[in-house]
Amino acid sequence: MSARHLVLDLGGVLFRFDHARRLDRLAAELALPRERVDALLWKSGFSADCDTGRYADAAQVRARIRELTGFAGGDERLDAAWCSAFRPDPRVYEILQPHRGSRPFALFTNNGPLEEEALPRRYPAAFEGFGQLLFSHRLGRRKPDPAAFGAALRRLGAEPGEVLFLDDSAANVDAARRLGWTAFRFRGPDDLARALRS
Structure with missing residues (x-):
């Protein structure tokens, strides 16, 4: 065939x-140390949970990021930072x-x-x-x-x-x-x- x-x-x-670029961007956006961002969103298993379907849609992912990090900004700022690894x-x-x-x-x-x-x-x-x-x-x-x-x-x-x-x-x-x-x-x-x- x-x-x-x-x-x-x-x-x-x-x-x-470029995951390192994303960590830097998120650290700046979330006003948290880079290592804390990595611990909360990757080492915790949160990102892997997103990848395997634990969260039904983007709104649930954003809500959980806000819970984990205290981020109070708008969706567009969060999306831009989260997706900044991809060019x-x-x-x-x-x-x-x-x-x-x-x-x-x-x-x-x-x-x-x-x-x-x-x-x-x-x-x-x-x-x-x-x-x-x-x-x-x-x-x-x-x-x-x-x-x-x-x-x-x-x-x-x-x-x-x-x-x-x-x-x-x-x-x-x-x-x-x-x-x-x-x-x-x-x-x-x-x-x-x-x-x-x-």
Whole structure:
């Protein structure tokens, strides 16, 4: 079977991802030390809970962040700080442009409802052509759990051999390959260009 579905990771592939930048931005916005932000929102397991579906929507995520941190500002300020780790990669966008419409595009990402709501609103051009946004909070599992890949395939309506998948995580790529996906490790835009020529 040909790889007729192109499936990309979000942070680290379609978008550049800088968690340290997000911690700094949140620390400034929340008026808390960086280490305290990390402890409250990541080391506590809160972010992982968001990714696996504990919170039904972005409003619940925002409410919990406010409970944990005491933040009293508006949603837009909170969304901007929370999503500040993600920046579209212009080179990836350029490489994808000639291929849009040639096959189904999907994202498959370990992220929660706040990212799903805010990122397409903030960067609509980056999501152009992506018919499926497979966020882990909707699948109930995170990569590299095989159950997450199985749930993604069911959403795509695809067989493993029909998927071309790129992720910056070696563990995620290895898991995909074990399940029969055609998978490549993404270290930069040239890897995407090569995979699309394969």
